[in-house]
Amino acid sequence: MIEFWLCAGLLLLTALAILLLPVLRGRGVQAEEDRTALNVTLYQEHLQELQAQHAAGALDDKQLAGARDEAARELLSDTEGAQAVPVKRSLGRAVPLICALLVPALGVGLYMHWGVIDEVERARTFVEQPKTIEEMTARLEEATEKNPDSAESWYFLGRTYMAQERPAEAAAAFERAVAVAGREPELLGQWAQALYFAGNKQWTDQLQAMTDDALKGDPAEATTLGLLGIAAYEGGQYQRAIEYWQQLVAVLPVEDPSRQAIEGGIERARQQLGIATPEAAVTNVPGITVKVELAPELSDKVQPGDAVFIFARAVSGPPMPLAVKRLTVADLPAEVSLSDNDAMMPQLKISGFEQVQLVARISRSGNATAGEWIGSSQPIASKTTDLQQLRIDTADTPTP
Incomplete structure (x- = not known):
């Protein structure tokens, strides 16, 4: 589980960086504010000195004006490049710092309550043979x-x-x-x-x-x-x-x-x-011979290993199959025979019913009672000896 906690730690560090970025930026802005304020104070003190020298007669009006312009240029030069700083910030420093402290604690606490660390450990265990x-x-x-x-x-x-x-x-x-x-x-x-x-x-x-x-x-x-x-x-x-x-x-x-x-x-x-x-x-057991084929338009919708169940069921009787054979899609087209030897239950045989229906079902899961594609015949006599044709071409729908 070391890998999991390392990933979790990196995510927490990323979240902390996002939260602390405003604080770090705020320090830079504050330093810029302090430097600008110092320059302005020095400028004002310099102006006061110039005024005092003018009053004492050390400077005439023209010299005073020139000295003021020079001081102003120096102030502009010192503050050049400084960005305007909003007077009011909505968060300040305290809120990001508090959030930075709470995020790891809340993250660990919430995961321990709602997380699935046991499932992760169990999955890792079952990966190993x-x-x-x-x-x-x-x-x-x-x-x-x-x-x-x-x-x-x-x-x-x-x-x-x-x-x-x-x-x-x-x-x-x-x-x-x-x-x-x-x-x-x-x-x-x-x-x-x-x-x-x-x-x-x-x-x-x-x-x-x-x-x-x-x-x-x-x-x-x-x-x-x-x-x-x-x-x-x-x-x-x-x-x-x-x-x-x-x-x-x-x-x-x-x-x-x-x-x-x-x-x-x-x-x-x-x-x-x-x-x-x-x-x-x-020997001499009567049966129904049927040729089963897959509709060409379904060739790209099935897989060679899909199970194919071919069965006969009574037209008037129980819904369960009377006889069944199992093939795969790879075997199609195929010709099979359904007889009393293939009976699903001893008391239910093809020969015991006058008419039967032939059905072929493709089931990827191997379930004979439900699948993806199906083909069925009209009712036929159970004693027929003619070769029957059956095409699988219809989407299978569950029987209600």
């Missing part, structure tokens, strides 16, 4: 202690606890984050996951309510889908585990490192069900 996860945990604990209303600090503290296999403490941290930020889907998913592992993998009504709320807010919430798959697998419900994990794989980016582990989990669940290969599970 922690050397160990324990150091990171200590920093986050300090951050939440000093600023308990920061949902981000509680969230990252919970993630750090989970990385250290401290699920009970992580659950408490995520609970605080939810209390601050509200029941956001991602926070609910993290909180439910921490509670599940803290409770020895026992499924409860509380966890069911939390995961239901999370998927209602975001049907593609990754942590929730992964947790439901784990809970179903641990409970021997292998088909449900496959369905949840397939939903998760469908929304994860291709380069996501967790895809391999999830696909491995799906394979193990298939083996438990006696299914030899993944291909056998998807």
Whole structure:
């Protein structure tokens, strides 16, 4: 913090210089006044001497006049260049001096009361990369202690606890984050996951309510889908585990490192069900093939890494997607297939509805429920086999 106080000191010195400048100028003016007054006094005394010499007969009238003119010229010469000085000054010397003394004291006092020196110190601390996860945990604990209303600090503290296999403490941290930020889907998913592992993998009504709320807010919430798959697998419900994990794989980016582990989990669940290969599970499953493209006029308004969610939803039914695939803008134009294998929920499949609508949404934040640009189709039959065309060309507006 030495740099901060040095800068503050320089600012105070600048303010003092501004305040003391009138005083310093006043001293120069006063010196000029004193010199002029002395010259005038000497001139007057010289005139008196000349008058005395004239009265004594030492000087005649002509000599007296010449001596007076000479004295006047000397006075003018001595006072030449002197500036006119106002007779009255509004401040004088006392007020600037008092202000100069008060400015540093008031400045320090006001900053100590309203300043954010703690925030500055904390920001400087977080600039330096922690050397160990324990150091990171200590920093986050300090951050939440000093600023308990920061949902981000509680969230990252919970993630750090989970990385250290401290699920009970992580659950408490995520609970605080939810209390601050509200029941956001991602926070609910993290909180439910921490509670599940803290409770020895026992499924409860509380966890069911939390995961239901999370998927209602975001049907593609990754942590929730992964947790439901784990809970179903641990409970021997292998088909449900496959369905949840397939939903998760469908929304994860291709380069996501967790895809391999999830696909491995799906394979193990298939083996438990006696299914030899993944291909056998998807044979003859009807689907809708759609080609998605980006309107040319939007090419300079999106970024290659922006997420693209392609989904089908029922025309007459629940608003949540029935099936979804995730790509990026860099993948467009692309041709994908949406089928019952991509169902977001086991009980809601494309084949269960007569008509569906196809939608493609671009979301820079990766949120499947809200984005920047969107394209949608007219209602089509769920059993259609024709290739569908879908263009993203409209600004996305939140659904009321």
